[in-house]
Amino acid sequence: MFTSQLDPAQRVSALKSLASEDFDILIIGGGVTGVGAALDAASRGLKVALVENQDFASGTSSRSSKLIHGGLRYLEQYDFKLVREALHERELMVTTLAPHLVKPVAFLYPLHEKYRERTYVGAGLALYDILRGFQRALPWHKHLSEKKIAEIAPSLRGDLINGAIKYFDAQVDDARHTLSIARTAARHGAVIASRVECEELVREGKRVVGAKVRDLASGKKITVSAKVTVMCAGVWSDQLHENFGIKPGYKVAMSKGAHIVLPKSAIKSEAGIILKTTDSVLFIIPWGDQWIVGTTDTPYKADRSSPVASREDVEYIIEQANRVLLPKIKSSEIIGVYAGLRPLVANSSSSSTTKLSREHTVDRPVPGFVSIAGGKYTTYRIMGKDVIDLAVNDLRRIVAESVTEKLPIIGADGFFALEQQSAQLSELSGLSESAIKHLLNRYGSLINEVLAIITEDKKLAQQLSPELPYLKAEVIYAVTHEGAQSVDDVLSRRTRIAFEASDGGESLAMPVASLIAPVLGWDAAAKKSSVAEFMKLLKSERAALTKLLSQVNS
Template sequence: MTIFSSALNPQQHERAIEALKNEKFDLLVIGGGVNGAGIALDAASRGLTVALIEAHDLASGTSSRSSKLIHGGLRYLEQYDFKLVREALHERELMVKTLAPHLVKPVSFLYPLHEKVKDRTYIGAGLALYDALRGFKRALPNHKHMSQKTISEVAPSLRLDIVTGGIKYFDAQVDDARHTMMIARTAARHGAQIATRTSALSLLREGKRVIGAKVRLEESGDIIDVHAGVTVMAAGVWTDPLYDAMELKPGYRVRMSKGVHIVLPKEAIKAETGIILKTSVSVLFIIPWNNQWMVGTTDTDYTGDRNEPLSTAEDVQYIIDQANRVLDPKIRREDVIGVFAGLRPLVSTAPDAPTTKLSREHVVDHPAQGFVSIAGGKYTTYRVMSEDAVNAAVPDLRRLVPDSCTETLPLVGADGYSVLLNQLPLLSSKFNLSQDMLTHLINRYGSLMEDLLEMIRADRTLAEPISPESDVLKVEILYAVTHEGARSVSDVLTRRTRLSFELKDRGLSIARRVAELIAPTLRWSEENINASISEYEKIVDREIAELEANLKVAINS
């Protein structure tokens, strides 16, 4: 018997809203990014009662827009930030091995060298340190030196007139939006109530003590009071305006730095490995992404709309120019399939420092009894940040609470993952599905794949791809609303799948097909279908308008 289910769907959403209205929770978590989801999981698995509210969709903020690397951060070694690197490497090994082996995968990078002796000694020493800092539980191979001849074989697109050799090292990667959603599902599996489309407006107080929050249910417009022993805010770049709305004096401020990525077809760059390049301000990653490349990122101070960071033609050109320093043939603008932008929440201690120099470490703030907030850090260190936030909240509950147990708690789907890989041939004949299709499913769902296979068994058409240009299956679109908490076409195309940047038309031509597939589960009328499609079209229109506006300015000037 399962006491709590991990499935996020309309029935669960209704139950969560009822619980918000009627129950008092130990913890109310504001924000459904990786940190909010991590805090909900940390607290629920300690036996606390938890509600998580997210203004839009899970991971709709920064946590769906990162470089998707689970890494120690090679460049932080240059800033002598050994503590951050060691902690992140420990988390990387944990995720690859134990917590989420179905989602977090090793990925190799080549560090091209330009100058024979000095470069190799300096970078080689850095990578030896990088390997050593992860400790003894090693899930990934050590770095390896490569000659110019080997480089010409493994990365023929690198210019051999300026690349004299290289060093290959390993990190890991993850589909960030799906991973965050899986953390939220794991929290639900351990009893947390997850309510998306629910925004915190202000705080409820009893004297000086915070006793919960006033929240708006975005779909109905209703405003309700939610009561909790401690309210924990993990609102990323929304921290500053929320602090103001809550009339609390913050212990820190959050600076925003915009980072853009472009997506390219596999043929645009001939290489069997990812590539990392040093730029004058930071680094540029050329990252393998399924059958494509993801290249980024930029790092520019940002003061615009938090809800809609947009990429400009200038951002895209910067990335292309940086990559083209070492590539032959060069990337062309027309090669670009997709683009996305995100905002780094950087905890600011020095108001005038450039964002590239701000620390990536996190800060926990406890400005009032019954209220804790956390921000900063990296995606990779979400689990440690979550534990720290819950540890800061526990004293206000005034009772004994067990220590965090997330270090040994795998996410849903991790259980039996390696067995499923061994059983591929068996499963392929049992379900009459190709091994490629099953591998695709296992690497996205782990053992939760059983749910999808059941759905395919009931309706064989669900094993068809949703688009001829993608390997995403119709069953995945449906599963997004029956189990993964998606509530709109945009949720499905942008975060449960990444078709919004993997398809050249951003998924516009399949938006209706998607809407019709999810409509029965979401109990949509024709009007609801049209509204959800049109909402997605407007998002895409705004993104394209911003890219083209800048392009026109560039051409005219």
């Protein structure tokens, strides 16, 4: 009855539903928190709508370090509740909820000193392993000898390192995961539309009874009727509270975090590396044929929609990584850079963003309106459950409990079996086994839908570029099933070409536009404008890199 397919026809039908139906819950924001809340509410049997004013995950939820983790550094802050909760979510995602997307990843914690540091870090990692409880999808931590470290990570400086401890966390393509949750919510009946902005609330007396939203494609205003409006707007929360004339119970401080992306050849290591810095930690994270290195943590006050890394951010990351790496990373090796904004629930007694709590806050400032902010990507499911638990009080009827702990997201079912059948799938489809593995790790059991596109047109089995594994069929699938509506959606979030390709995807913008134009009904002018919009974003995101490289070359 319901479908997970997000395409142009579904969007038209969603806009119609927004205008004509009465919803139990209207969610503002299509980041991981909003889509998690939409899935939680829809799977309790509620009638749900979600509006996102840009693309799904285009805010913080596509710009994280992409780790599904307990957060080792929160142990040092004695935040055991947060760590335990996050580790439970990590196990759930790796084993049940999203095993096609959330993968274990090994990290080395280098030690500089033989006894005291080893005891301290070893005890911390033992606690980290214990806090996850009896579920054990990921291996236990392990102390490594200097010889073993040299084998696993030849790039770690042997003259400085006295040992290392290997431990496991997990990683995910955040934008893809968020989109998959949105599609799962749609499959359970949620009405979902991106590029629809919530502009104001509708009130009856003091009670909020819905919102006025604008379809940014047509400019048309729609009044959505909903018993409860749930705001999941991340770093936009303060701004929206102000626009809505609402006095919230919390404020959201923004902290910018930047990452650089390097080719695999830049660092020789079979595992990721975590380094302690003065205020926080730096991760060197394996990412396909690249490394993602970051992050920074600096207070931020500028434009929320387009945070960019500064030259200082990039220099800081290189400097921190180079404390332990040999050969050192050179700025000329960097292929990509991105930055995101952490929504930190501000506590007036604290001024430094590194000290602000990573836990989330739920709020009900007026009847019919609740909101949530803060938290971590890893705990999105709990955030969704908590905010819907609060929202249902306003429905004044008995509502079923959350079932998301037992609800795998689309593509998860049958994944482990399909993984073992990759040779057969390769034979049946004519694609290489590595292409099948690439598709399985992005679509899971929905691989059939991508393969069906290739059956229709064999040319779409070709790679989009020899540098990266994405197939042309995936670009088509992005617009026929995944709600992509622009070149930027495809290059920045349905694929991660914008930070994985050495030119940021510049050379692929027009080929992608040509592939999606017929599906989206674009003429030549619309194609050109979508390419131009992507190029503008790319230029601003890579400005720091361009500056740095021109300095190196001059």
